[in-house]
Amino acid sequence: MSVTVPSTPPSDRRDPKAESAPQATRRQWVSRLLSRAVSLWLKAQVESLDELHVEIAARDRQIFGGILPWISLKASGVVYRGLHLSAVEMHATNIRVNLSEIVRGKPLQLLEPVRAEAWVVWQVLDLNASLQAPLLAEALDDLFAPALATIAPDGTRTALSYSHASLEPGQLCLSGSRDGDRFTLKTPLDPGDGRFLSFGAPSLTWEGQATEIALAPFTVDLGDQVRIDHLDITLEAIACRGHLEITA
Structure with a gap:
């Protein structure tokens, strides 16, 4: 399983020298925390999976506000309620999560319904x-x-x-x-x-x-x-x- 949080788009990056060390450390900590919470939430929705790759794109202000403007997941060997799926790929935007509770060790929750684009492959063996x-x-x-x-x-x-x-x-x-x-x-x-x-x-x-x-x-x-x-x-x-x- 791999989880990545891309950097802020080049047009929005600030001079690294202008960013304080505490701010950079806080951003990295929240990013890692959100990444782990998302991966745990996804794994909890299925019985098992072979591979999972999650990618999140967000700016600092959005991350600190518990908003994930874009997220992509790719999984293979998924078993959901007894259904075997060879491959699943999903993309979603504007996801609001309970960041204030996540930082206190609570599991991730969606604060509102999420509309996602999905692609699924169901092979004969599955x-x-x-x-x-x-x-x-x-x-x-x-x-x-x-x-x-x-x-x-x-x-x-x-x-x-x-x-x-x-x-x-x-x-x-x-x-x-x-x-x-x-x-x-x-x-x-x-x-x-x-x-x-x-x-x-x-x-x-x-x-x-x-x-x-x-x-x-x-x-x-x-x-x-x-x-x-x-x-x-x-x-x-x-x-x-x-x-x-x-x-x-």
Whole structure:
């Protein structure tokens, strides 16, 4: 893990001789304190990660006021609530934190919601490692169980179990079972206008049957805290770029 706080931009630098030693020492101390608080806060949000790089850009007055005008983080090997992510990159601006409490040893807190730009890569290996995570399993069940129930002989909704995930250009493929009957589910993903994720024309194939069953397309409202600007699905990974609001 590495954390850096860039120097004040060249146009705003003062003559080093004009800066008192106590002021320079205080700035360095607060910078290190904020850097450590930010890294600890980030690590507390996830279960584990392999690498983390944090970069903060701020002038002295902003640092002393608990304002981080620009922050960037890059992480790899992230596990969040059972979801495995190959790479995560985020950029945020105008972050207000509780500096007065941080200097007394308290953990960092956000004083107001932060709007961040995010880029996430979800490789096939990560996707399969995440299938049993409650967060993903519950989401998949909520998404597809109603559609599968409509074609069940008795119209019931029973638990689904997903055992394998793969990717094709533009679409997600899931293999699993329901009451011992194995199936393969394929669905394109389209972010639409950013807030609504569209599952267009999903298709279902039961094991031993060559005929695909067309399911009704549907959309999911991601809420006003998330916006997907770009979604790319290849054979190797799902890459997503967008914005989200952080309130924790």
